[in-house]
Amino acid sequence: MKRMVILAGVCLALVLDTAAFAQAGPDFSGTWRFNQAKSSPNIAGNTPIVPFPSQLVVKQTATEVHVDGTSVRQQPTSATYKLDGSKVSIKAPSGITETGEAKIEGSNLVITTRRSFTSPLGETIVDFKEVWTLNGSALTIEKTRTESGDSATEKAVFDKV
């Protein structure tokens, strides 16, 4: 009986270790502040082609990542993504519908979002893809905006506060 208990304990420890190993990956948690000097020049200014927040507050668990973004020109954003890549609704300003997906790919966090709203063009759809990479105490986000078959990519670097 004692052997059985020990064996079960060993098995449980192995299972827990395996689960922990599977979940071990980059952790983007923290408060991140935009560093203009290290970022693409086109993303600062009055009307950037690819907008980035000034500050990000990220809380990551094994299954979810919660991202709060604040910026000067845009309203604050807040989204909780499931890390299994399933689609979630994102709280957006009035008149805008936004959905998104996130997953860990190797050492990167990849977030894709789709924003739709009505404009004099008709129903306007804008797709964003963000690839997050940690580099010491810096977070680099490469963001691509795609709309009407046209796309632009810019890079922003954030320092950990």
Next chain:
Amino acid sequence: MRLLFAAFSVAILVGAAIPVQAHHSFSAVYDGNKPVTLRGKVSKLGWSNPHAHIYVDVVNQKGETVTWEVESASATNLLRAGIRKEDFIGTEVIVKGFLAKDGTPTVNASSFTLVELKKEYTSDEATPTAR
């Protein structure tokens, strides 16, 4: 003499108020959450400071042609970038910008490309804070 002085003062005040009204804040007029891309022909141009206004005929999803007003950088800045007034009329243009809050076909341009001339202009009004 007093009447002349009063008239002169009013003229100064009115003159000062016009450029202030034209040089509004971005967030008062445009929605930073609504980026749009336009492609169409330039039909008219307001070559002025502090903003040049480019009028672009764009076909919407219903097949109707809608004239958009594109607020760009100043004529002075465009000239400095090698873009002349004559470059615009009748040319095809691709504009990336942000939609007006009031829902009218008006955008603030982040960049535009004069397709035939292969000239691109990106807003150079950089300030030290991210948007």
